Amino acid sequence: xxxxxxxxxxxxxxxxxxxxxxxxxxxxxxxxxxxxxxxxxxxxxxxxxxxxxxxxxxxxxxxxxxxxxxxxxxxxxxxxxxxxxxxxxxxxxxxxxxxxxxxxxxxxxxxxxxxxxxxxxxxxxxxxxxxxxxxxxxxxxxxxxxxxxxxxxxxxxxxxxxxxxxxxxxxxxxxxxxxxxxxxxxxxxxxxxxxx
Ligand code: ADP
Ligand code: 5GP
Numbered sequence: 001x002x003x004x005x006x007x008x009x010x011x012x013x014x015x016x017x018x019x020x021x022x023x024x025x026x027x028x029x030x031x032x033x034x035x036x037x038x039x040x041x042x043x044x045x046x047x048x049x050x051x052x053x054x055x056x057x058x059x060x061x062x063x064x065x066x067x068x069x070x071x072x073x074x075x076x077x078x079x080x081x082x083x084x085x086x087x088x089x090x091x092x093x094x095x096x097x098x099x100x101x102x103x104x105x106x107x108x109x110x111x112x113x114x115x116x117x118x119x120x121x122x123x124x125x126x127x128x129x130x131x132x133x134x135x136x137x138x139x140x141x142x143x144x145x146x147x148x149x150x151x152x153x154x155x156x157x158x159x160x161x162x163x164x165x166x167x168x169x170x171x172x173x174x175x176x177x178x179x180x181x182x183x184x185x186x187x188x189x190x191x192x193x194x195x196x
Contacts, residue, residue, distance in 0.1 A: 011103070013103050013123065020126065020174055021125060041056070049140060054104055074087070078108075100192075126172070170187050
C-alpha cells in the first residue's frame with residue numbers, strides 16, 4: 001500500500017536529538033495513549049543499555065542496502081557511521097487500518113516523512129538546556145565518551161536545524177517527563193479532532 005493522505009491513521013513523528021528522552025517519552029506515551037510503535041532497523045551494533053532505550057532491529061550494512069534497494073524503507077538516514085531506517089511494513093499496514101503510529105526518528109528522517117506525508121504530526125523534543133542534555137547522554141550509560149561527544153555535537157546542529165525549519169508542528173520541552181507526555185497527548189488529541 002502506498003502512503004496516502006486517505007490513510008485513516010495518524011502518523012506521529014517524534015523527533016529530537018539523541019539523549020533528549022524520546023524513548024522514555026514513547027514508553028510513557030504508549031501506556032497512556034493507544035499508539036503503535038514502529039521498530040527501526042539499524043546497522044549500529046547492539047550495545048549494553050540498549051534494552052532501556054529505543055528498540056531496534058539490528059542488521060548488517062549489506063542487509064540494510066539490500067532493503068534500501070528494494071524500497072523497503074519509509075525513510076532512512078545516516079547518523080555517525082551507521083544507517084537507520086523505518087520499515088514501510090508494518091508502518092503503512094497499521095496506518096491503513098486506522099491505527100495511530102509513532103516513529104522515533106531524527107531530523108533527516110522527519111524531513112522525508114513530512115515531504116511524503118504532509119498530514120503527519122511532527123513533534124520536536126527539546127532539552128531544558130544543553131548541560132541537561134549532556135547529563136542525560138551520560139546518565140544513560142550506553143555510549144562511550146567519544147560516542148557521547150559525537151551525539152552532543154550532532155544534537156546542537158539538530159536543534160538549530162529544527163528551530164530554523166518548518167518541518168515541525170510543535171516543539172515540546174522535556175523537562176518534567178509527566179508534563180511533556182501530557183502535552184504530547186493533548187497535541188495528538190487536538191490533531192485527531194481536526195486541528196493543526
Ligand atoms: P533518546 O531516546 O532521545 O535518545 P532516552 O529516552 O534514552 O533518550 O533518554 C536519555 C536519558 O535521559 C535516559 O537515562 C532517561 O532516563 C533520561 N530522561 C529522559 N527524560 C527525562 C526527564 N524528563 N527527566 C530526567 N531524565 C530524563
Ligand atoms: P541512537 O544510536 O542514539 O539510538 O540513535 C541515533 C540517532 O538515530 C537518533 O537521533 C535517533 O533519533 C535516530 N534514529 C533512530 N532510528 C531512526 C530511524 O528509523 N530513522 C531515522 N531517520 N533516524 C533514526
